[in-house]
Amino acid sequence: MAKSPTFDRYDTVVIGAGMSGLAAGIRLAQAGGRVAVLERHSLWGGLNSFYKKSGRRWDVGLHALTNFVPKGQRGHPLSKVLRQLRVPYDALQLGEQKGSRTVFPDAQLRFSNDFELLRSQVHEAFPAQASGFDALAAAVAATPIGTGDDQASARAYIAAFVDDALLIDLLLHPLLWYGSPTPMDMDHAGFVVLWKSVYEEGFARPAGGMRPLLDVLRARLADEGGELRTNCGVAAIVHGSHGVTGVQLEDGSELETQRVLSSAGWVETMALSGTSSAAIEDEAGRISFVECCAKLDTKPSDLGHDDTIVFYNLTPTTIYDAPANGHLELRSGVLCCPDNYANQLPDPEGTARITVLASPRHWNGFDDAAYATAKQEAFDGAFQAVQSFAPNFLPHVTVRDAFTPRTITHFTGKRNGAVYGAPKKRPDGATPIDGLHLIGTDQGLLGIVGAMMSGIQVANHHVLAPTTS
Numbered sequence: 001m002a003k004s005p006t007f008d009r010y011d012t013v014v015i016g017a018g019m020s021g022l023a024a025g026i027r028l029a030q031a032g033g034r035v036a037v038l039e040r041h042s043l044w045g046g047l048n049s050f051y052k053k054s055g056r057r058w059d060v061g062l063h064a065l066t067n068f069v070p071k072g073q074r075g076h077p078l079s080k081v082l083r084q085l086r087v088p089y090d091a092l093q094l095g096e097q098k099g100s101r102t103v104f105p106d107a108q109l110r111f112s113n114d115f116e117l118l119r120s121q122v123h124e125a126f127p128a129q130a131s132g133f134d135a136l137a138a139a140v141a142a143t144p145i146g147t148g149d150d151q152a153s154a155r156a157y158i159a160a161f162v163d164d165a166l167l168i169d170l171l172l173h174p175l176l177w178y179g180s181p182t183p184m185d186m187d188h189a190g191f192v193v194l195w196k197s198v199y200e201e202g203f204a205r206p207a208g209g210m211r212p213l214l215d216v217l218r219a220r221l222a223d224e225g226g227e228l229r230t231n232c233g234v235a236a237i238v239h240g241s242h243g244v245t246g247v248q249l250e251d252g253s254e255l256e257t258q259r260v261l262s263s264a265g266w267v268e269t270m271a272l273s274g275t276s277s278a279a280i281e282d283e284a285g286r287i288s289f290v291e292c293c294a295k296l297d298t299k300p301s302d303l304g305h306d307d308t309i310v311f312y313n314l315t316p317t318t319i320y321d322a323p324a325n326g327h328l329e330l331r332s333g334v335l336c337c338p339d340n341y342a343n344q345l346p347d348p349e350g351t352a353r354i355t356v357l358a359s360p361r362h363w364n365g366f367d368d369a370a371y372a373t374a375k376q377e378a379f380d381g382a383f384q385a386v387q388s389f390a391p392n393f394l395p396h397v398t399v400r401d402a403f404t405p406r407t408i409t410h411f412t413g414k415r416n417g418a419v420y421g422a423p424k425k426r427p428d429g430a431t432p433i434d435g436l437h438l439i440g441t442d443q444g445l446l447g448i449v450g451a452m453m454s455g456i457q458v459a460n461h462h463v464l465a466p467t468t469s
C-alpha cells in the first residue's frame with residue numbers, strides 16, 4: 001500500500017528525477033525518511049527520458065543499458081542496483097544485443113556480451129598484441145570499481161600493455177563515446193568502470209525502451225512513500241552558517257530541509273547555491289552531441305544490417321572532441337539499431353539512431369532558421385556518413401527527429417549540453433556546503449545503471465550510514 005506524506009519539510013530533497021535522483025529517492029524513502037524528488041520538467045528520466053512526436057514514443061538517450069548480467073548473477077552493478085532498490089530483475093524485461101563493433105578505415109573489432117569474442121577478434125587481427133591484450137584484460141578485471149586512478153590517462157594505461165596505436169584507438173573509442181567528459185582520452189578510474197560495463201558485461205535493452213523502466217522506478221518511489229514533484233524547478237539552494245536549510249522553488253515557494261542531493265551537475269549546483277565563481281564555471285564540460293533519430297519503413301536487418309551498435313571513426317585515428325571550427329563533426333559517431341536486440345516488442349517500423357559530436361558554442365549561437373537548417377544538415381550528414389559500413393537508410397526514413405546541445409541544456413540544465421558533465425568528478429559527492437551532496441554524472445558514475453548506482457551510493461554513504469551506524 002502506498003504511503004503518501006506531503007509536507008513542506010523534508011528530511012531530504014533530491015534535485016532532479018533522472019536515473020540518479022529516482023534511485024536516491026527510492027533508497028532514502030525505503031529508510032523511512034520524508035523525501036521529495038523535484039523535477040523541473042513535466043517528465044521524469046532526465047537524459048534517459050522519453051517523449052512523443054508524430055504519434056510515436058521516442059527514447060531520449062537510450063542506446064543500451066550497459067552492465068548487462070544474466071538473471072541470478074550477483075555482485076555486479078546491475079544486480080546490486082536492483083537489489084538495493086528492490087526491483088525484480090524480470091521487471092526490466094531485458095533483451096540482449098545481437099552484437100556490436102568498432103569500425104575504423106583499416107580495421108574493425110566485433111564484441112558482444114561474451115568477452116571471448118573481443119579477445120578472439122584482437123588475437124586474430126593483432127596477433128603480435130595478443131599477450132599484451134590478455135594482460136590488459138586481466139589487469140582491468142582485477143581492479144575493483146572505485147579503485148581506479150582519476151589522475152591517470154586511460155590511453156597511457158592501455159599503452160603500457162599494447163603498443164599498436166590502432167588497437168589502442170579501437171579499444172578506447174567505444175568507451176570514450178559511452179562516457180568520457182574529456183576530449184580524446186578519459187581518466188583511468190572512468191576507463192575501468194566503462195571497460196567492465198561495455199566489454200566484460202555488455203548491452204541489453206528493456207522491451208519497450210525507457211518508459212517501462214521509468215514506470216517501475218516511479219512506482220517504487222511512490223510505494224516507499226517518496227514524492228515525485230514534476231514541473232517543480234529549484235531556483236536556489238538556501239543555506240547558512242550551519243549548512244543547508246531549504247530550497248527555493250521557481251514558483252517562489254520554499255521547502256525546508258537540511259539535506260539536498262543534487263543531480264543538476266557540479267557547476268550547476270554551485271550556481272544554485274549562489275557560491276559559483278568564474279573558476280567553477282570554467283570547469284563545465286564541453287563534450288556534447290547531436291542525436292539523429294529515424295523511424296524506418298523496414299527493419300535494419302531486412303537491409304542486411306544486424307549490428308546492434310557500431311562505434312565508427314572514418315579517419316585513421318580517433319576523433320572525440322567538440323569540433324573547433326564548425327558546429328558538427330561527422331567523421332566519428334555511434335550508429336544504434338534498437339531492433340537488433342532480442343525480445344523487443346512487436347513494431348512494424350524500424351529505428352536507427354546516430355550520435356555525432358557537436359560544438360555547443362555554435363549551436364547556442366544559431367537563430368531559429370539557422371538552427372532548423374543545422375538540424376537537417378546533421379541528420380542528412382550523419383546518415384550519409386554511415387554508408388561506408390552500413391546500408392543507406394535514408395530512402396527508408398519515414399519520420400525524423402534530432403536533438404542538439406541546445407536541447408540537452410533546455411531539458412537538463414547542463415551547461416554546454418555537456419552529456420557527461422565536468423571532466424573532474426567528485427566521487428565522494430561532497431560540496432563545500434554542509435548537507436549538500438552531488439549525485440549522478442558529476443559524482444562520477446554515468447549511464448543508466450551507473451547513475452542509479454551513484455544515487456544509491458551517495459544516499460547510503462552520506463545519509464543512511466551516519467543515521468544507521
Ligand SMILES: Cc1cc2nc3c(=O)[nH]c(=O)nc-3n(C[C@H](O)[C@H](O)[C@H](O)COP(=O)(O)OP(=O)(O)OC[C@H]3O[C@@H](n4cnc5c(N)ncnc54)[C@H](O)[C@@H]3O)c2cc1C
Nearest residue numbers: 016018019020040046047061063064234440441447448451
Ligand atoms: C544522446 C544520448 C545517448 C545516451 N545513451 C545512453 C545509453 O545508451 N545508455 C546509457 O546508460 N546512458 C546513455 N546516456 C547517458 C545517460 O543518459 C546519463 O548518463 C544519465 O541518464 C545521467 O543521469 P543523471 O541522473 O546523472 O542526470 P540527468 O539525466 O541529467 O538528470 C538530471 C535531472 O535533473 C533535473 N534538474 C536539473 N536542474 C534542476 C533544477 N534546478 N530543478 C529541478 N530539476 C532539475 C533535470 O531536468 C534532469 O531531469 C545517453 C545520453 C545522451 C544525451
